[in-house]
Amino acid sequence: MNFIFQISIPIPFEIQTVNIYLIKKEPITLIDTGMKLPETYRYLDNSLKEAGITWQHIKRVIITHGHVDHFGFGKRIMELSNPTFFVHKEEYLKIKEGITFPKGFAEVLIKNGTPDGMINKIINYVKKVNQFGDKLDKARFNILYGGERIEFDDRFYLKVIHTPGHTPGHICLYNEKDGIIFSGDHLLQKTTPNPLFDWRGKEGNQSQHSKVLIDYIRSLRKIEKLDLKIAFPGHGLPFRDIKSLIQKIYNHHSQRLKNVLNEMDSQKDMTPYQIGCKLFPDMNIKDVLLVVSEILGHLDILLDKEMVKRKVTNDRIYYIKEKLPFYKGIFKDIIKSYIEKLTNLIWLYNSIYPSFFSSNIRISKFFFVFFNLFIP
Numbered sequence: 001m002n003f004i005f006q007i008s009i010p011i012p013f014e015i016q017t018v019n020i021y022l023i024k025k026e027p028i029t030l031i032d033t034g035m036k037l038p039e040t041y042r043y044l045d046n047s048l049k050e051a052g053i054t055w056q057h058i059k060r061v062i063i064t065h066g067h068v069d070h071f072g073f074g075k076r077i078m079e080l081s082n083p084t085f086f087v088h089k090e091e092y093l094k095i096k097e098g099i100t101f102p103k104g105f106a107e108v109l110i111k112n113g114t115p116d117g118m119i120n121k122i123i124n125y126v127k128k129v130n131q132f133g134d135k136l137d138k139a140r141f142n143i144l145y146g147g148e149r150i151e152f153d154d155r156f157y158l159k160v161i162h163t164p165g166h167t168p169g170h171i172c173l174y175n176e177k178d179g180i181i182f183s184g185d186h187l188l189q190k191t192t193p194n195p196l197f198d199w200r201g202k203e204g205n206q207s208q209h210s211k212v213l214i215d216y217i218r219s220l221r222k223i224e225k226l227d228l229k230i231a232f233p234g235h236g237l238p239f240r241d242i243k244s245l246i247q248k249i250y251n252h253h254s255q256r257l258k259n260v261l262n263e264m265d266s267q268k269d270m271t272p273y274q275i276g277c278k279l280f281p282d283m284n285i286k287d288v289l290l291v292v293s294e295i296l297g298h299l300d301i302l303l304d305k306e307m308v309k310r311k312v313t314n315d316r317i318y319y320i321k322e323k324l325p326f327y328k329g330i331f332k333d334i335i336k337s338y339i340e341k342l343t344n345l346i347w348l349y350n351s352i353y354p355s356f357f358s359s360n361i362r363i364s365k366f367f368f369v370f371f372n373l374f375i376p
């Protein structure tokens with residue numbers, strides 16, 4: 001894989017560095033751009049020289065998602081090389097306008113309980129973040145929908161996999177033959193990617209967030225099925241132990257689901273912000289957006305499982321814990337998994353003693369189907 005160059009560039013965020021990948025195959029392609037910072041130019045320029053190419057050789061830039069650390073330097077690259085930018089339809093407007101957080105985010109924060117006094121500070125913080133990226137309104141775009149093959153010479157290609165979650169139009173790039181994935185911020189080794197609340201569709205002035213964590217888990221299941229040998233992430237070093245990382249992420253979110261539920265009450269309505277304050281008592285102004293997103297994501301799952309209820313009073317959104325009968329919610333999952341295990345066990349014994357167990361199989365399958373169909 002000597003045609004893949006990882007260029008790791010320092011950024012003033014907690015995650016410390018962001019990666020650009022240079023694919024040295026015709027047409028020469030970059031994956032992501034880094035932020036609008038002098039360091040980005042310096043690191044990129046050095047790496048291009050080391051790889052023996054010039055700025056003019058860059059013909060394509062693929063953006064994994066519309067966050068400023070991944071597209072912020074795009075305008076400078078446009079001026080230096082005039083490449084075509086490949087971006088998913090759902091991220092296009094953010095990148096074209098140079099904004100990481102869509103318009104209307106403050107409204108979502110207010111509705112979900114964030115105190116009015118904090119909103120201006122958060123808006124200022126978001127403005128500062130957005131300054132690390134230029135809008136790409138003059139660039140040439142190739143809009144992606146997922147499923148495309150981005151071809152290189154000698155039959156190498158990268159398949160676009162739409163992996164909504166971290167953002168609605170996040171993409172991973174996959175090569176089946178070599179088991180390579182460029183995972184953007186969908187898979188990171190050192191931190192769990194934050195599924196940030198966002199909006200589907202065009203302008204972000206709707207107050208309804210998209211169900212980012214549900215999307216994210218669904219996208220993880222998609223990636224889990226691929227035959228992967230190595231991941232090149234948006235932050236940090238490449239890594240190979242992909243299956244166990246995915247398992248770690250599942251475990252993290254199921255633990256977080258329990259924690260969110262523990263902080264809630266079945267007597268008292270709480271806003272997502274209030275739940276966030278209990279779960280992360282030390283959060284500062286920079287964390288509010290992440291925390292409210294995190295809580296909303298988990299509440300979406302709990303709503304789906306009918307373990308919480310949502311209501312709107314005076315334009316604020318509240319959640320309350322459901323009082324569940326034992327066969328619902330988490331218990332339902334546990335009972336289900338036991339019935340499944342029992343069915344499998346009987347199935348196994350049946351292959352040894354076919355006549356004795358065959359009727360039991362039918363009975364256990366019947367219970368399994370009955371339980372799934374008739375108990376909500």
Ligand SMILES: [Zn+2]
Binds near residue numbers: 067
């Ligand atoms: Zn990132």
